[in-house]
Structure formats: structure tokens, C-alpha cells
Amino acid sequence: MEQGNNIECLKTFRLKIPLFNEQGNGQPGQKYFFPDNPIFKNKNIVGIDLNAQEQIVSLSPLVIWQGDLSADNDQNLGALVGLEGAKYIYCTIYDQDESEKFCAVPLRSFFPKQSYTASIPGSITDRSPRRVKPYYGRVNPRKSYLFIPVGTATFNTRAYVSLTFYYN
Amino acid sequence: MKPILRSYLAEVNLGTTTPGNGQNVNVQDYPQLRDVYITGIEVFDSGQLAISPSGKTVVSTLTGLTITLMDKYNMEMVYQYPTFDLNPTNVGGFYRDLKPFYLQLTKSYITILDATTVSANQSVMLNIFYVSAKDYEKNKNLYGTR
Numbered sequence: 313m314e315q316g317n318n319i320e321c322l323k324t325f326r327l328k329i330p331l332f333n334e335q336g337n338g339q340p341g342q343k344y345f346f347p348d349n350p351i352f353k354n355k356n357i358v359g360i361d362l363n364a365q366e367q368i369v370s371l372s373p374l375v376i377w378q379g380d381l382s383a384d385n386d387q388n389l390g391a392l393v394g395l396e397g398a399k400y401i402y403c404t405i406y407d408q409d410e411s412e413k414f415c416a417v418p419l420r421s422f423f424p425k426q427s428y429t430a431s432i433p434g435s436i437t438d439r440s441p442r443r444v445k446p447y448y449g450r451v452n453p454r455k456s457y458l459f460i461p462v463g464t465a466t467f468n469t470r471a472y473v474s475l476t477f478y479y480n
Numbered sequence: 481m482k483p484i485l486r487s488y489l490a491e492v493n494l495g496t497t498t499p500g501n502g503q504n505v506n507v508q509d510y511p512q513l514r515d516v517y518i519t520g521i522e523v524f525d526s527g528q529l530a531i532s533p534s535g536k537t538v539v540s541t542l543t544g545l546t547i548t549l550m551d552k553y554n555m556e557m558v559y560q561y562p563t564f565d566l567n568p569t570n571v572g573g574f575y576r577d578l579k580p581f582y583l584q585l586t587k588s589y590i591t592i593l594d595a596t597t598v599s600a601n602q603s604v605m606l607n608i609f610y611v612s613a614k615d616y617e618k619n620k621n622l623y624g625t626r
Binding site for chain 2: 318358399400402412413414415416417418420421424442443445446447448449459461462463464
């Protein structure tokens with residue numbers, strides 16, 4: 313993970329964070345906590361990346377916001393949030409020392425260079441280089457959460473967010 | 481890009497009436513951003529953020545806005561920097577590293593160059609990367625300072 317990449321790390325892992333309650337609905341004004349995961353323990357995170365699904369945001373003119381991942385084929389999960397949905401979501405991450413480390417980071421901060429096309433199908437698309445944001449430190453998943461502000465339309469059933477963590 | 485040790489999303493609301501050309505809008509006080517060294521900053525428009533955490537709409541374009549960041553000695557360390565260039569989407573995915581300085585947020589401000597690009601009650605979203613003053617000594621080598 314050195315050449316051609318702005319992040320140097322030993323390993324990565326991907327975390328899926330559900331944006332829904334037990335009924336499968338996501339409601340604005342709610343916090344959705346990270347699933348507890350022992351992999352975070354004593355690991356030093358050196359970068360965080362958002363994985364988003366391709367999303368058509370306009371048909372005329374055709375605008376497709378290209379993501380980097382398809383939804384998991386998991387019957388417990390629905391749609392993976394795309395770049396349009398990510399505009400409504402904030403992420404707060406706590407340190408393992410219980411302090412608030414990254415407060416209300418827009419999810420789009422984890423997908424810093426938007427790659428998109430505003431053209432007809434089949435034409436050349438713009439897949440600009442993306443860079444991993446070097447968010448750094450130890451994460452406490454039990455206190456970290458995603459937040460959807462009040463005023464946002466309800467999300468798709470069983471929507472979820474995918475984040476890749478780079479760590480040493 | 482240097483490591484991001486801590487970050488805080490600050491919201492600058494433009495007020496209930498549309499600001500005029502040349503008007504400055506100060507950043508409000510955030511207790512978390514007192515006694516900190518700023519290490520970097522990024523700014524977003526409505527292309528990345530549809531709604532702020534407090535429910536306000538986000539400015540649709542940044543070309544008519546600049547930012548000035550003051551240090552504790554009232555020096556303009558960043559003076560009228562175009563906010564458009566602080567949006568990672570516009571600069572190849574990078575955020576702007578700053579040589580850390582002791583931030584005085586409440587004297588820092590946004591300047592409206594072109595009021596036609598903004599509307600009343602919209603917000604400018606600043607994601608501020610920082611190190612608290614008490615942790616600065618042990619982390620300053622990360623930022624190339626001695």
C-alpha cells in the first residue's frame with residue numbers, strides 16, 4: 313500500500329453500518345451507532361474511505377454519480393448508500409480514550425474526489441483520482457455513530473453505509 | 481496530506497437576511513475549538529452536503545466566498561482565501577494542510593464577495609482539523625514544526 317497511494321498501511325477492513333431500526337426503517341434525527349467490532353481494539357487507524365453505490369441523480373440531463381461498490385448480497389441489508397444519499401449523513405468518531413475525536417464529519421469527506429458523469433450512456437466517463445483522507449487515531453466503535461439531520465427524507469429500507477478503515 | 485488527529489464541523493450561518501457584497505460574517509464560538517492549533521481545513525457546498533446538522537441548507541456555490549483565519553495575536557494567518565479551493569472536490573481530493581497556528585475562531589470570518597451566489601439562512605460548512613494546545617507539543621513533529 314505504498315506506490316500510487318497516498319496512504320501507507322499494513323491492513324484494511326470494511327465496516328458496514330446499518331441505517332435502520334429493528335423495523336428496517338431509517339429515521340432522520342437519529343444516531344446509528346457502529347456495530348461493535350474487536351478489530352478496532354488497539355489498532356491505529358491511518359485513513360478512512362467511504363464506499364458508495366452508483367446513483368442516478370437526474371434523467372434529463374442524465375447525471376450519474378459513480379460510486380466504487382455494489383451493494384452486498386446480504387438478505388439482512390438493503391441498498392448501499394450512494395453519493396447522493398451521503399450528502400445527508402454525518403459521522404462522529406470517538407477515540408478509545410472516550411473523547412470526541414472527529415465530530416460530525418460529512419460522509420462526503422471520506423469520498424473526497426467525486427467521480428461522476430453528466431453524459432449519455434456509453435460515452436467517456438470521468439473517473440478522477442480519489443485520495444484517502446488521513447484520519448488518524450484509535451476508534452471506539454461503541455460510541456461512534458452516523459447521524460441523519462432532521463429535515464431529511466426517510467432513507468431506503470435497510471440502507472447501510474460502508475466505510476473502509478486503513479490501519480496498522 | 482498530513483494526518484488528521486481531530487476534526488470539528490463548524491457551521492457559519494449567513495443570517496436571516498441576505499448579506500451584502502463585501503460583508504463579513506464571523507464564525508461563532510465553539511467550545512471544542514478554543515485553545516487549539518489548526519492543522520488544516522476543508523469547506524463544502526451543497527454538492528457534498530444537502531443539509532447541515534442543524535437543518536439549514538448549505539450554500540450552493542463557494543466562488544463568491546473567501547475565508548480569513550486569525551491567530552491569537554490577531555494576525556490574519558489566512559487572509560481572504562477562496563473557499564472554493566478548500567473544497568476537496570475541486571482540488572483533486574486534497575484538503576489544505578496549514579502550518580499549525582493557534583486559532584482564534586471568533587475573530588475569523590467569511591467574506592461575501594458576490595451576494596448573488598448565496599441566500600438568507602444558508603450555511604457555509606467548515607471542517608476544521610486541529611490539535612488541542614495541550615497535545616500540541618507531543619504531536620507537532622507530525623506537522624513539520626519544531
